[in-house]
Amino acid sequence: MSGEPAETVAQFRDRARAWLAENLPRLDSEDAMVLERDALTSWQRARELQRRLYDGGFAGICFPREYGGLGLGYEYKKAFDAEAVAYETPLLLNVPSFAICCATILDMGSEEQKRTHIPAALRGDEVLVQLLSEPSGGSDLAGVITRADRRDGRWILNGAKTWSTWAFAADYGLCLARTDWDVPKHQGLTMFLVPLAHPGVTISRIQQVNGSVEFCEEFFDDVDLDDDAVVGEPGKGWEVASRQLYHERRTMGDGSEYTSGPGIAEAEDISVDLIGVVERTGQDGSERVREMVGRALVHRAVHGQLSEHVYHSVVAGTLPPAAGSIIRLDMAEVHNVENDTAHAIAGAAAVVEDDAGQLTIGTRYLGRQIASIGGGTTEMARNVIGERVLNFPREYAADRGVPFRQVRRGKAVEEGQK
Secondary structure (H helix, E strand, O other), X not given: OOOOOOOOHHHHHHHHHXXXXXXXXXXXXXXXXXXXXXXXXXXXXXXXXXXXXXXXXXXXXXXXXXXXXOOOOHHHHHHHHHHHOOEOOOHHHHHHHHHHHHHHHXXXXXXXXXXXXXXXXXXXXXXXXXXXXXXXXXXXXXXXXXXXXXXXXXXXXXXXXXXXXXXXXXXXXXXXXXXXXXXXXXXXXXXXXXXXXXXXXXXXXXXXXXXXXXXXXXXXXXEEEOHHHEEOOOOEHHHHHHHHHHHHHHHHOOOOOOOOOOOOOOOOXXXXXXXHHHHHOOOXXXXXXXXXXXXXXXXXXXXXXXXXXXXXXXXXXXXXXXXXXXXXXXXXXXXXXXXXXXXXXXXXXXXOOOOOOOHHHHHHHHOOOHHHHOOOOHHHHHHHHXXXXXXXXXXXXXXXXXXXXXXXXXXXXXXXXX
16 A cells, blocks of 8 residues: 555565465475376466465566556565475466566557456466467477468468477467568567467377477467457567567576566476485495586576576666576576486486386486477577677578568478468
8 A cells, every 4th residue: 555664575575484384385295286297287276376376465476566466576576486495386387377478468468468368367367378389390480380361350370389388278378470471571470369268279289208298289270369369569470479589588597587486497396306316326425426416506506696697687788688598598508417417326227117216317318408499499599699699790591581472491381371
């Protein structure tokens, strides 16, 4: 209320500590649910926990008050995160729903989209995902061929997307589509907010080599959308996508102010308990193993400091927004060092299911490259850093400035353009 003194970070942290103890289960208690990202029950649980946070006044700490958040600074979020480490929190909703999709809508969406979808997500009523990559494309996001044609005052969406993380559990997807084939590829795009329950949307899950089915492929068959579904302006979807990628790269590096609870580096199902691996394999006395673990833990600690530095530098304007790729790149290095270290320590125990209980280390290793691909590949991150942070010359591109219809592509793509 106006006139009341502002709550200090210390007061906020004390209040959060008391509330968490009263309202959320501790991870070491029987009440905590084991997180299985592929299971719909885990997503339902995350929605329920998010509603508790919302009702308790701890949802969307850095989102503006007018859109359902608390409107507080980054230091309040960090204080809450520190207190929440020991508790079961709805981590599933952080990425991409809050930190990427809601953040993009906050920056680029209409007032109606902000007032509708951000509060709904903060209440746990909606989950949003990204619909960007396509079966026919690689890392060239601007080369998408999923199309949206104007017909009788509506947009008709046709095409396919792939590698969409957790689309099976989502309500809406931010979908980049081509709406003009006669201009260069970056100019003929439009971003749409697509309801995934639409009868024209078919979602199939993709099983990875490590057994996970978190990725999905989506097929759009005459999905009709009105103008309210456009995020930004028609034909300016690349501007929205660029902002979306900015949030994605920061998020993959644990540098977003819009997450809640432990970040990616600390999430128990992603980071590796290296000390536990050492103890379970009986190698406490090995100097070599201690050095390996020390190196990995130093990487993690340095990443935390780097993430803080880049975040505050971007906010202060001393680094451009593209600097988010720095922490995205470093996060991949931390992830790889941790997984390589765990695999080296576990040895043969990582590939068999026995009393040592180290099979999860081997399974994690099968997905080692995920951190080097998600949020754009590490090679792309290096390009962004070189060209947009260090201002190196851009690489040559043969299709730059060429109408997309004239860009040489595969036969199947050319047929789809007709």
